Amino acid sequence: GEDVEQSLFLSVREGDSSVINCTYTDSSSTYLYWYKQEPGAGLQLLTYIFSNMDMKQDQRLTVLLNKKDKHLSLRIADTQTGDSAIYFCAEISLPGNTPLVFGKGTRLSVIA
Amino acid sequence: DVKVTQSSRYLVKRTGEKVFLECVQDMDHENMFWYRQDPGLGLRLIYFSYDVKMKEKGDIPEGYSVSREKKERFSLILESASTNQTSMYLCASRGMASGYEQYFGPGTRLTVT
Numbered sequence: 001g002e003d004v005e006q007s008l009f010l011s012v013r014e015g016d017s018s019v020i021n022c023t024y025t026d027s028s029s030t031y032l033y034w035y036k037q038e039p040g041a042g043l044q045l046l047t048y049i050f051s052n053m054d055m056k057q058d059q060r061l062t063v064l065l066n067k068k069d070k071h072l073s074l075r076i077a078d079t080q081t082g083d084s085a086i087y088f089c090a091e092i093s094l095p096g097n098t099p100l101v102f103g104k105g106t107r108l109s110v111i112a
Numbered sequence: 113d114v115k116v117t118q119s120s121r122y123l124v125k126r127t128g129e130k131v132f133l134e135c136v137q138d139m140d141h142e143n144m145f146w147y148r149q150d151p152g153l154g155l156r157l158i159y160f161s162y163d164v165k166m167k168e169k170g171d172i173p174e175g176y177s178v179s180r181e182k183k184e185r186f187s188l189i190l191e192s193a194s195t196n197q198t199s200m201y202l203c204a205s206r207g208m209a210s211g212y213e214q215y216f217g218p219g220t221r222l223t224v225t
Contacts, residue, residue, distance in 0.1 A: 031212055042116075042202055042216035088155070096212045097162065099145060099170065104154035 002026045004089055006103035013111050018076040020106045022089030025070065033100070034063065034074045035088040043088060046074070076108075084110045114139050116217035118203050124223045131190040133220055135203030143206040144186035145214075146170075146178065148199040155202070161186055193224045 003025045012018045024032065030051045035043040049056045049063045049072075056063045062075040076083055086105040092098065119134035135144065145160040147170075157170030159178040167178050175197060179187045186205075190197055200221050206214035 033214070035216075040219070040221070042218045043204075045213055045215060048211060048213065090214075092212055096208060099157055099160055100206075100214055102155045 002091065002093065002101045004091055004101050004103040006087075006089055006106045008104065009107050009109070011109045011111060012079050014079060014081060016079055018074075018079045018083065018108055018110075020074045020076075020087050020089075020108065022072040022074075022103055023070055024072065024089070024091045024101075026091055026093050026101075027070070029094045030091050031094075031096075032063075032065065032072050033088075033090040033092075034061075035090065037086045037088065037105070039085075046087075079108075079110050081110045081112055084108055114215045116203060116205055116215050118201075118217040118220050120220050121218060122221050122223075124225065125190075125193050126225055127194060129190075129193050129224075131193050131222070131224075133188040133190075133201055133203075133222070135186045135188070135205075135217055136184055137186075137205035137215070138184065139205060139207060139215070140183065141205040141207045142183075143208070143214075144180065145204040145206070146176075146186065146188045147202045147204065148172070149202055149219075150199050158188065193222075195224050198222060198224045 005023045033048040034046045037043045060077045064073045088105045089103040090100040115138045146158045147155045161180045177189045203217040
């Protein structure tokens with residue numbers, strides 16, 4: 001079955017770029033998502049990319065997709081203390097009638 | 113703006129009580145989901161529903177049931193709450209439009225004493 005793997009922790013200094021990585025196993029057409037969860041809150045959808053794309057940029061966020069290696073990354077430019085959170089990677093295979101498969105989340109700590 | 117609401121942010125119940133967690137979405141989404149989240153275990157899917165009156169078991173359905181009588185509402189029921197059901201419960205909904213974007217509610221932190 002499908003599987004999504006993420007490293008558990010990342011620590012960066014304020015102002016630096018953060019790169020959160022994710023690997024997935026599904027080789028079919030798929031959507032891949034990044035969610036952010038702040039303490040005590042639900043998950044917030046940040047961005048997503050379809051598997052026929054290589055890159056997507058949205059303000060400080062850049063998503064890169066390497067289809068050959070099944071590797072997805074989320075780059076946060078100019079990381080701020082407000083970016084401290086858990087970031088989840090998730091995927092869904094088309095035709096989209098199955099639940100999302102989530103990674104276990106990467107805890108990003110931003111040091112002032 | 114998309115909206116998924118959950119009936120309570122915090123809930124404290126006693127062992128053996130019947131507990132109802134309600135979730136409402138205003139996006140006319142077909143799909144709705146209930147997850148629980150525990151430290152170190154990530155998100156675990158309890159039940160989901162693809163349409164009114166339909167339900168499917170997720171990864172950990174034991175001790176839970178669900179109800180979906182209307183498209184916008186998905187209820188999670190703990191028939192007899194136990195201490196090991198103390199957790200954060202998250203509801204989500206998803207449409208079938210391009211992108212299959214899934215949106216989450218704010219969560220309910222349930223404590224069973």
